[in-house]
Amino acid sequence: MDIRLYPRPAPAMTAHQTAGDRLQIWIGVFGVATPPPIQWFLNGTPITPTTITDLHSVRSAELVPSTSPRAFTGVYEFTGLQPESAYTVKAQSGVQQASIEVQTLPDQLPTDSSKPFHVLLVSCYYQPEDRSELVSAVIGQLKGTLRPNLTLLLGDQVYLDLPTLTDFKDDTTWLADWFERYYVNNWRGPGGLEAILSSAPCISIPDDHEYWNNAPHDSLVVGNTQSAAGRERWRTAAEMLYRGFQLPAPLQLGDPFILDIPPLSFFLADSRSQRSENRSRSMTPQALQALQAWCNRVSQEGLFGVFATGQSLYDEPVGSLKGSVVDYSLSNYADYPEVIRMLMSIPDRGRPILCLTGDVHWGRVAKSVDVKTGRDALYEVISSPSALVSSVGFDQLKMVGGFFGGLFGKSDPWPRHSNPDTPPDFLARQVFDKRYQSNELYGQPGDQVVLLSFTRAGHGVDVGVTYYPIHEEAHVRQPIAVGPLRLRPL
Numbered sequence: 211m212d213i214r215l216y217p218r219p220a221p222a223m224t225a226h227q228t229a230g231d232r233l234q235i236w237i238g239v240f241g242v243a244t245p246p247p248i249q250w251f252l253n254g255t256p257i258t259p260t261t262i263t264d265l266h267s268v269r270s271a272e273l274v275p276s277t278s279p280r281a282f283t284g285v286y287e288f289t290g291l292q293p294e295s296a297y298t299v300k301a302q303s304g305v306q307q308a309s310i311e312v313q314t315l316p317d318q319l320p321t322d323s324s325k326p327f328h329v330l331l332v333s334c335y336y337q338p339e340d341r342s343e344l345v346s347a348v349i350g351q352l353k354g355t356l357r358p359n360l361t362l363l364l365g366d367q368v369y370l371d372l373p374t375l376t377d378f379k380d381d382t383t384w385l386a387d388w389f390e391r392y393y394v395n396n397w398r399g400p401g402g403l404e405a406i407l408s409s410a411p412c413i414s415i416p417d418d419h420e421y422w423n424n425a426p427h428d429s430l431v432v433g434n435t436q437s438a439a440g441r442e443r444w445r446t447a448a449e450m451l452y453r454g455f456q457l458p459a460p461l462q463l464g465d466p467f468i469l470d471i472p473p474l475s476f477f478l479a480d481s482r483s484q485r486s487e488n489r490s491r492s493m494t495p496q497a498l499q500a501l502q503a504w505c506n507r508v509s510q511e512g513l514f515g516v517f518a519t520g521q522s523l524y525d526e527p528v529g530s531l532k533g534s535v536v537d538y539s540l541s542n543y544a545d546y547p548e549v550i551r552m553l554m555s556i557p558d559r560g561r562p563i564l565c566l567t568g569d570v571h572w573g574r575v576a577k578s579v580d581v582k583t584g585r586d587a588l589y590e591v592i593s594s595p596s597a598l599v600s601s602v603g604f605d606q607l608k609m610v611g612g613f614f615g616g617l618f619g620k621s622d623p624w625p626r627h628s629n630p631d632t633p634p635d636f637l638a639r640q641v642f643d644k645r646y647q648s649n650e651l652y653g654q655p656g657d658q659v660v661l662l663s664f665t666r667a668g669h670g671v672d673v674g675v676t677y678y679p680i681h682e683e684a685h686v687r688q689p690i691a692v693g694p695l696r697l698r699p700l
């Protein structure tokens with residue numbers, strides 16, 4: 211038996227819920243056939259936390275023999291804590307135990323500018339390309355005054371549809387077993403996402419590879435998805451594993467995660483799990499209602515909105531061929547105009563919005579200016595990938611090109627990676643015409659994570675953006691600071 215503990219913030223279930231007086235702990239128990247009894251300790255004292263999700267088999271009973279070892283997970287909440295304070299949580303079952311040191315969130319953004327509120331951004335992690343555990347090494351640098359207070363996992367924490375040449379059986383039992391092995395490899399460690407998951411309270415949102423490339427639509431590279439029945443079997447298994455390892459509790463698939471740390475308010479949208487196959491929506495009606503309410507509240511209460519999703523709002527619609535081979539953009543869905551109008555109502559009412567995403571396998575900082583007023587309306591920060599996925603054949607060609615390029619000039623530290631795309635000249639031109647002019651502030655190729663550093667600046671907030679390249683060469687992995695981005699009342 212093996213036990214892992216990872217911290218999570220509690221989602222705000224009511225308006226103005228305090229973030230810093232509670233903490234959730236995700237527990238994973240591996241290598242047993244039945245859930246063991248767990249005794250909890252907080253700073254060495256026995257305690258009975260609130261059960262949010264009881265310790266249960268991730269795979270449902272009909273998909274795994276009762277005597278087979280498997281993964282059990284649960285979520286437990288500790289309340290009555292002090293904000294911005296360190297705690298040690300321990301879980302014990304017989305002689306087996308695990309402990310974790312974690313700091314609660316602040317109730318509000320610190321006023322001391324020498325102590326920023328740090329948010330780590332991570333996406334697109336393909337463990338087979340992180341065999342040297344370089345991601346863990348980079349996270350190990352973020353200690354002391356650089357230690358993250360919060361981590362946002364922005365999608366593709368797993369690639370369930372890879373390697374490409376895998377013979378995926380069109381059977382839910384087989385798929386659930388395969389997917390569980392994949393998740394356990396990333397979550398259990400050593401290596402994988404262990405260093406990220408344990409460094410600070412984490413919030414996850416999914417993108418397509420939590421399901422399959424271009425989910426919920428059929429994918430040319432995943433044979434199981436060529437039929438509706440095959441997609442349903444795959445989805446059933448993938449949802450089961452996402453719920454057990456990533457879904458914030460007690461939320462349901464498609465629900466947004468809302469977190470207030472005034473004057474910041476975070477809205478993390480799940481724009482993947484409940485997408486419609488006819489592209490009529492990327493978010494549920496309930497999530498759209500929650501987004502409208504959040505936009506109104508952010509404006510009414512004078513907060514600065516931070517909106518996160520698995521894909522960029524700048525992405526323009528793609529054609530059916532690219533959509534079926536790669537992925538459809540958010541702007542391909544009929545609810546995109548409604549979503550972008552809601553979001554841009556925030557700068558319309560006086561404050562710029564900050565958007566965060568991953569997905570595209572390069573990093574970028576972009577800005578849109580309202581040409582009517584000349585004021586900054588929207589910033590976007592992209593952090594992607596943390597470990598680039600393998601592409602059979604394509605990678606080998608690019609590596610050969612990089613090798614010969616190094617013989618006749620400066621070698622490319624990122625031969626497998628693409629350079630960042632420039633944003634379109636105007637944000638959501640099909641909705642706003644030429645109102646929001648856009649430009650790139652910085653582009654970062656290669657494997658990476660991003661650390662956002664929020665500090666108060668009078669009535670506004672400054673956001674430092676630091677890219678941490680993930681590379682074997684020390685001179686390549688030097689951090690690159692961008693900004694600060696200046697969020698100010700307009």
